[in-house]
Amino acid sequence: MIEVRDVGVRFGGVRALSDVGLAVPRGQTCGVIGPNGAGKTTLFDVVTGLRRPTTGTVLLDGRDVTGLSAVRRSRMGLRRTFQRPQVFGRLTVLDNVLTALEWRGGGGGLAADLVGWRGRRRVERERRDRARAVLDRCGIVDLAGSYAADLPIGRRRMVELARALADDPAVLLLDEPTSGLDEEQAALFASVVASLDATVLxxxxxxxxVMAACERVVVLDLGKVIADGPPDRVREDPVVRAAYLG
Ligand SMILES: Nc1ncnc2c1ncn2[C@@H]1O[C@H](COP(=O)(O)OP(=O)(O)OP(=O)(O)O)[C@@H](O)[C@H]1O
Ligand SMILES: [Mg+2]
Incomplete structure (x- = not known):
């Protein structure tokens, strides 16, 4: 479902990624761990299309998307969250989620607004119901009317997750989703992730x-994959222990 082949990214003299290869089959939840600066976020940027790799190929569902924009990839069902949560601060929590449902259109545009077209009102109602359902699932339906900018970081992460889930993603990339969450919020996050059909990185x-939430764990160190396998095996891997787990 997600595949990167021989991906390299250079920032001037820094090799953020070197010859990275990874294939995540449909429906798998795959963790990526590694020390600061290992290249984890850069890998996400390459998969989502925010950064063109210096070398290598990215495939989504078997299709070479290396040359496609982030928007085109998102239309193929790819969603992500960011290490620093990206929400629309001046929108309410509900409107943040509704933005994710706008792109398919179907509302009939200005003309429909002017004549108060019934179909449009129905679509609008369905979207609101759907947005509320996803907020409920993420434990923040009580915040629907709050402005996103007023929320603490942990709640903003949940808004970002809700927005990513609103449109049933095929592929979901989560960058440090539990940082800033308390234990109860992290447990809710884990249960939401566990309930997804999507392919998750x-x-x-x-x-x-990671060990609890993922069927598979990939370890990056200095831009290279140093281990890839089931959590138990990766945890015991001497190379991983030396580089990261101590
Ligand atoms: N825009 C950029 N310009 C220059 N160097 C960059 C840029 N983005 C990342 N790097 C460098 O690339 C390397 C990988 O960074 P990246 O952010 O992918 O690491 P990471 O594994 O996500 O780290 P962290 O755990 O701290 O989030 C680092 O050496 C970083 O300094
Ligand atoms: Mg990062």
Missing amino acids: LVEHDVGF
């Missing part, structure tokens, strides 16, 4: 969370 420093 998850960067996280909380190794316990």
Whole structure:
């Protein structure tokens, strides 16, 4: 479903990624761990299309998307969250989620507004119901009317997650989703992720969370994959222990 082949990214003299290869089959939840600066976020940027790799190829569902924009990839069902949560601060929590449902259109535009077209009102109602349902699932339906900018970081992460889930993503990339969440919020986050059908790639420093939430763990160090396998095996891997787990 997600595949990167021989991906390299250079920032001047820094090799952020070198010859990275990774194939995540449909429906798998795969964790990515590694020390600061290992290249985890850069890998996400390459998969989502925010950064063109210096070398290599990215495939989504078997299709070469290396040359496609982030918007085109998102239309293929790819969603992500950011290490620093990106929400629309001046919109309410509900409107943040509704933005994710706008792109398909179907509202009939200005003309429909002017004549008060019934179909449009129905679509609008369905979108609101759907947005509220996803807020409920993420434990923040009580915040629907709050402005996103007024929320603490942990709640903003949940708004970002809700927005990513609103439109049933095929592929979801989560960059350090539990940082800033308390234990109860992190547990809710884990249960939401566990309930998804999507293919999930998850960067996280909380190794316990990764080991519990992921069927597979990939370890990056200095831009290279140094281990890839089931959590138990990766945890015991001497190379990983030396580089990261101590
Ligand atoms: N826009 C950029 N310009 C120059 N160098 C960059 C840029 N983005 C990342 N780097 C460098 O690339 C390397 C990988 O960075 P990246 O952010 O992908 O690491 P990371 O594994 O996500 O780290 P962290 O755990 O701290 O989030 C680092 O050496 C970083 O300094
Ligand atoms: Mg990062």
